Amino acid sequence: xxxxxVTPRLGNMKALLGIVAGAGASYGIYRFISGGGLRxxxxxxxxxxxxxxxxxxxxxxxxPGSLLARVSGLDVVCPRTVDVAxxxxxxxSPNNLEPQHLKMLLSCLQTSNNPSDKCRxxxxxxxxxxxxxxxxxxxxxxxxxxxxxxxxxxxxxxxVQTLNALNNLCMNIQNQEQIKVYVPQVLELIEMSPVNSDLxxxxxxxxxxxxxxxxxxxxxxxxxxxxxxxxxxxxxxxQVQTLKVLVNLSxxxxxxxxxVQAQAPASVVLLFDQRTTRTVLLRLLTFAGNLxxxxxxxxxxxxxxxxxxxxxxxxxxxxxxLHSRLVQLLSHPDAExxxxxxxxxx
Numbered sequence: 001x002x003x004x005x006v007t008p009r010l011g012n013m014k015a016l017l018g019i020v021a022g023a024g025a026s027y028g029i030y031r032f033i034s035g036g037g038l039r040x041x042x043x044x045x046x047x048x049x050x051x052x053x054x055x056x057x058x059x060x061x062x063x064p065g066s067l068l069a070r071v072s073g074l075d076v077v078c079p080r081t082v083d084v085a086x087x088x089x090x091x092x093s094p095n096n097l098e099p100q101h102l103k104m105l106l107s108c109l110q111t112s113n114n115p116s117d118k119c120r121x122x123x124x125x126x127x128x129x130x131x132x133x134x135x136x137x138x139x140x141x142x143x144x145x146x147x148x149x150x151x152x153x154x155x156x157x158x159x160v161q162t163l164n165a166l167n168n169l170c171m172n173i174q175n176q177e178q179i180k181v182y183v184p185q186v187l188e189l190i191e192m193s194p195v196n197s198d199l200x201x202x203x204x205x206x207x208x209x210x211x212x213x214x215x216x217x218x219x220x221x222x223x224x225x226x227x228x229x230x231x232x233x234x235x236x237x238x239q240v241q242t243l244k245v246l247v248n249l250s251x252x253x254x255x256x257x258x259x260v261q262a263q264a265p266a267s268v269v270l271l272f273d274q275r276t277t278r279t280v281l282l283r284l285l286t287f288a289g290n291l292x293x294x295x296x297x298x299x300x301x302x303x304x305x306x307x308x309x310x311x312x313x314x315x316x317x318x319x320x321x322l323h324s325r326l327v328q329l330l331s332h333p334d335a336e337x338x339x340x341x342x343x344x345x346x
Contacts, residue, residue: 097128099137106143115155122147122158126165135172144169144178151185156199159189163202170209176216183210183219191226196235204241211248217255220245224262228311232267236277243283250290260294260304264311272325278334285340288326291316292344 102125109121125147128134138144147169150162166182169175186203193199211217220227224246231242249255271284291311296304304312315322329341 097134099141102128102134102137102143103141106138106141106146109150110146115153115158118150118153118155118158119161122150122161122165126161126168129165129168129171132172135169135175138169139172139175139178144175148179148182148185151182151189156197160198160202163189163199163206167202167206167209170206176210179206180210180216180219183207183216187220187223187226190230195230195233196238200230200234201238201241204238204245208241208244208248211245214252214254217249217252220249221255221258224249224259224311225264228262228264228268232265232271236280239280240283243280243287246287247283247290250287253294256291256294260291260296260310260312260316261307262311263309264314266309266314268311268314269321269325272322272329274329274332278337281329281332281337282340285337285344288315288322289340289344 105121105125105128109118109125112118112121125138125143129138138147144166147162147165150158153159153162163186166179170179186206190200190203193203207220211220227242227246231239231246234242246259250259271280272288273281276284294316296312301312301317304310305317307313314320323345326341326345330338330345332338332341
């Protein structure tokens with residue numbers, strides 16, 4: 001389909017739903033890509049003038065074995081506005097959709113008012129964004145801003161699928177330059193969403209990818225208190241994801257001043273416990289190890305001691321319970337936990 005063709009919204013949506021019907025599993029849509037041409041049957045209304053003919057819709061019936069047939073399991077009829085030769089729509093590739101498919105998905109996403117349809121489109125775009133070529137194409141088609149435009153959508157599941165799509169798109173350095181401007185909205189979603197919700201988890205996954213390198217970590221320096229507060233009230237899955245971000249940030253010496261000054265719940269220290277799950281405890285110890293490796297001057301340490309409830313006082317000051325709790329963890333049944341604790345205490 002050429003860029004200059006004009007396709008009615010309903011036509012786009014019918015074609016789209018045939019593509020995304022089976023996109024529920026990760027990479028699922030790509031596993032269905034295979035050979036198979038398309039049969040085009042054009043039906044012209046009686047007495048239609050040549051001027052109207054350019055806007056007529058033709059029916060594209062999906063042959064067995066084609067992408068749409070395999071994904072949907074149905075004989076899908078897709079209204080089109082241009083002639084389509086056999087195999088013109090689906091150019092087979094094991095890990096890629098045609099650029100025109102991505103354009104159609106983005107176009108339909110902008111015009112759809114149905115939350116269910118929006119979720120299916122975003123899911124398919126998210127799966128497509130698992131591949132570098134599609135990450136680049138979606139960016140070139142202004143798709144990042146189109147997708148991110150649904151962060152404030154009124155439907156929670158649409159927001160979740162938006163975050164998931166942005167998460168895959170974020171695994172691309174050039175894409176991160178566009179996605180970083182949405183960090184304040186992502187942080188607001190974390191703060192305003194129910195604790196342990198899929199929204200919070202999706203948002204934290206996105207921040208994890210964005211904070212892997214130190215290039216954009218400064219965007220999160222004001223959010224350390226939020227992350228620490230989330231850490232003490234969330235379930236295991238969200239704790240792990242939150243700690244991934246905290247570990248990323250604490251691996252950057254330039255971030256340490258902001259981290260240790262952040263207000264922290266006193267209960268953070270209680271997580272250093274035998275009853276804390278291994279997956280959480282190991283990351284928690286990595287975070288603590290990064291903090292312990294930081295060596296403030298005597299003057300800076302004195303200033304931090306005067307900041308009530310800051311992370312320095314909770315975990316690093318001589319008055320902190322962390323040291324005694326680490327000693328207790330030396331008897332932890334897991335050898336890797338023991339080794340991490342020993343490194344911190346050395």
